[in-house]
Amino acid sequence: MRPLFVTWEYPPYKAGGIAAHCEDLATTMAAQGHNPVVLTYGEKEETEYRDGVEIHRVPATDAASDTISWAMHLGHQIEKKAIELNKQEKFDLVHAHDWMAVPGATGIKKTLALPMVFTVHSTQEGRDGRDSEYQETIHNLEWYGTYEASQVITVGREFSEEVKNLYEVPENKINYIPNGVDLEKFDKHSYSINHNDYALDWEKIVLFVGRMYPQKGPGHLIEAMPEITDRYDEAKFVMCGSGATEYYKDIAKSKMGEKVHFPGYVSDRELLGLMKHAEMMVTPSVYEPFGIVPLEAAASNTMTVGSYVGGMKDTIVHEYTGLHSYPADPDSIAYQVNRALEDPGWNDWMGDNARERVEENFQWEQISAWTTGIYQDALR
Amino acid sequence: MKVLMLSKEFHDGEGVSEYCKNLAEYLVEKGHEATIVSFDDKADYHVDQRVKVQKVPLPIEGDNIYSWAMMMNNELKNRAREIVETEGYDLIHCNDWSTIPGGVSLKKHLELPLAVTVHSTENERGFEGDHAELISELEWEGTFEADAVFVTKDDTKNSVLFDLDVPEAKLKTVDPYSHDWQSRILNTYKEILKQKEKLLQEN
Numbered sequence: 001m002r003p004l005f006v007t008w009e010y011p012p013y014k015a016g017g018i019a020a021h022c023e024d025l026a027t028t029m030a031a032q033g034h035n036p037v038v039l040t041y042g043e044k045e046e047t048e049y050r051d052g053v054e055i056h057r058v059p060a061t062d063a064a065s066d067t068i069s070w071a072m073h074l075g076h077q078i079e080k081k082a083i084e085l086n087k088q089e090k091f092d093l094v095h096a097h098d099w100m101a102v103p104g105a106t107g108i109k110k111t112l113a114l115p116m117v118f119t120v121h122s123t124q125e126g127r128d129g130r131d132s133e134y135q136e137t138i139h140n141l142e143w144y145g146t147y148e149a150s151q152v153i154t155v156g157r158e159f160s161e162e163v164k165n166l167y168e169v170p171e172n173k174i175n176y177i178p179n180g181v182d183l184e185k186f187d188k189h190s191y192s193i194n195h196n197d198y199a200l201d202w203e204k205i206v207l208f209v210g211r212m213y214p215q216k217g218p219g220h221l222i223e224a225m226p227e228i229t230d231r232y233d234e235a236k237f238v239m240c241g242s243g244a245t246e247y248y249k250d251i252a253k254s255k256m257g258e259k260v261h262f263p264g265y266v267s268d269r270e271l272l273g274l275m276k277h278a279e280m281m282v283t284p285s286v287y288e289p290f291g292i293v294p295l296e297a298a299a300s301n302t303m304t305v306g307s308y309v310g311g312m313k314d315t316i317v318h319e320y321t322g323l324h325s326y327p328a329d330p331d332s333i334a335y336q337v338n339r340a341l342e343d344p345g346w347n348d349w350m351g352d353n354a355r356e357r358v359e360e361n362f363q364w365e366q367i368s369a370w371t372t373g374i375y376q377d378a379l380r
Numbered sequence: 381m382k383v384l385m386l387s388k389e390f391h392d393g394e395g396v397s398e399y400c401k402n403l404a405e406y407l408v409e410k411g412h413e414a415t416i417v418s419f420d421d422k423a424d425y426h427v428d429q430r431v432k433v434q435k436v437p438l439p440i441e442g443d444n445i446y447s448w449a450m451m452m453n454n455e456l457k458n459r460a461r462e463i464v465e466t467e468g469y470d471l472i473h474c475n476d477w478s479t480i481p482g483g484v485s486l487k488k489h490l491e492l493p494l495a496v497t498v499h500s501t502e503n504e505r506g507f508e509g510d511h512a513e514l515i516s517e518l519e520w521e522g523t524f525e526a527d528a529v530f531v532t533k534d535d536t537k538n539s540v541l542f543d544l545d546v547p548e549a550k551l552k553t554v555d556p557y558s559h560d561w562q563s564r565i566l567n568t569y570k571e572i573l574k575q576k577e578k579l580l581q582e583n
Contacts, residue, residue: 063513068443072450073514076481083488103450110458111485137443144440144451 002035004091008100010040026053028368075103082108102145115378118149143167150378155290156311180364186299193273203236207278212243217284222252227334232341275300298354305336321354382413382469386479391423404431406562446511453482480522493572496526501539527572
């Protein structure tokens with residue numbers, strides 16, 4: 001099959017999780033004998049063949065005054081490229097990822113008369129609401145994507161209900177396919193971090209990885225910290241990620257001093273090392289359609305204390321692969337982190353179970369096969 | 381000859397609508413076929429019944445005229461493509477920046493000649509608002525891709541020549557209030573199709 005992926009970001013360009021998702025999915029599809037083509041934004045027009053995937057980048061104007069009009073403009077450029085590529089070899093369908101890809105993908109659908117599949121990774125409603133006309137327009141574009149698509153894919157079980165209700169998507173169009181983890185990336189990796197870069201010899205690392213915004217709940221973890229160190233002085237909090245780091249760093253430092261560390265930018269290699277080395281991961285999100293971090297921790301044999309919300313209801317099995325805390329509840333986070341620190345043997349056992357569960361349930365080979373199955377439905 | 385026109389609206393008394401209507405009525409009178417595809421503005425129109433009019437609804441509203449137009453072009457493209465694929469058309473004629481994204485996509489996909497009428501340019505309108513530059517870029521793109529560019533007055537001609545760098549050879553000023561103006565457009569259509577024929581034979 002020859003699907004055309006439309007995404008505004010694709011590695012090496014990445015801002016959020018869509019780039020990595022598209023790359024893993026496209027690469028796996030190619031390995032399974034399909035011919036995925038990726039159309040995305042680039043600083044200049046270029047073509048690249050990587051891991052069996054044909055990648056085309058088109059530039060976009062810098063005259064757009066806002067992201068919606070930029071996405072509209074990029075969509076038009078992407079559509080023109082798709083028309084040109086389709087003349088050489090026809091596409092079977094167009095697969096859009098999130099609202100930024102909706103203008104381009106719907107244009108391609110209409111001009112080339114192709115079926116469309118739309119993956120919703122998150123919603124405007126969940127990200128930061130729809131109070132302004134601008135936010136409402138993004139919400140409407142998301143709706144339009146689900147309306148025009150023959151099949152809609154969502155990345156979380158509970159999230160798929162949310163998407164279905166929010167956009168009134170018919171039952172027979174909505175699908176749930178979890179994200180996957182590229183285990184090879186974790187297994188190939190033999191680099192060990194230097195423990196003393198992050199903590200003292202006797203300290204144990206409690207790790208946070210994610211963009212530091214309210215949605216990801218770093219503030220709730222910071223509030224929980226004193227209750228944890230009061231009982232287990234060996235806990236050392238390491239907070240990795242972009243976003244409002246300075247804001248959270250100020251709060252955390254004034255509360256916890258040396259017991260919390262913000263390393264700033266860390267390379268992918270260093271991050272994989274940290275995840276493997278950490279005692280546990282904490283993901284205190286208040287909203288999380290899927291949440292890849294618990295699975296990445298699991299791939300590193302590390303258990304996660306995560307909020308009982310969205311995708312984490314499925315990616316964490318309470319008291320087996322990790323622990324669930326109540327969302328936006330520092331006491332609950334502290335209670336669960338303390339339970340894991342209290343029993344290191346149990347903590348390790350949960351880490352090993354988490355790894356085993358990822359091997360069985362969250363592999364890209366499986367996810368890719370489910371996705372091409374949905375393509376078959378869209379082609380009907 | 382079969383001509384498919386694109387317009388962002390089509391109703392009585394509106395400038396671009398009247399332009400399309402008069403041109404289409406002339407074409408059918410001369411034994412040609414004409415279809416007008418526009419956004420469904422829900423307003424009344426009266427036109428010679430030999431002219432086909434297709435008004436397409438748009439299920440989504442943009443937060444401004446630019447994003448509205450970009451989404452509206454989706455529906456224009458979809459309907460126009462269906463018509464061309466089933467009935468076979470010879471030429472696409474679009475009007476102003478608001479139908480240029482559709483006109484360009486259809487030209488490229490269906491490999492049909494494209495005519496563009498610029499009723500006014502963004503520069504003439506004052507280049508105001510958040511999306512002036514994006515709109516002007518569309519005017520540039522449309523006139524660049526067009527096989528023929530029509531303007532309705534000298535001011536627009538100057539702007540198209542100097543602001544959009546359109547070569548004079550493919551530019552014609554046709555005043556829709558002048559006598560027999562439609563015949564000049566029809567003649568240009570014929571020239572474009574003759575050139576295309578020639579190119580096809582040479583290859």
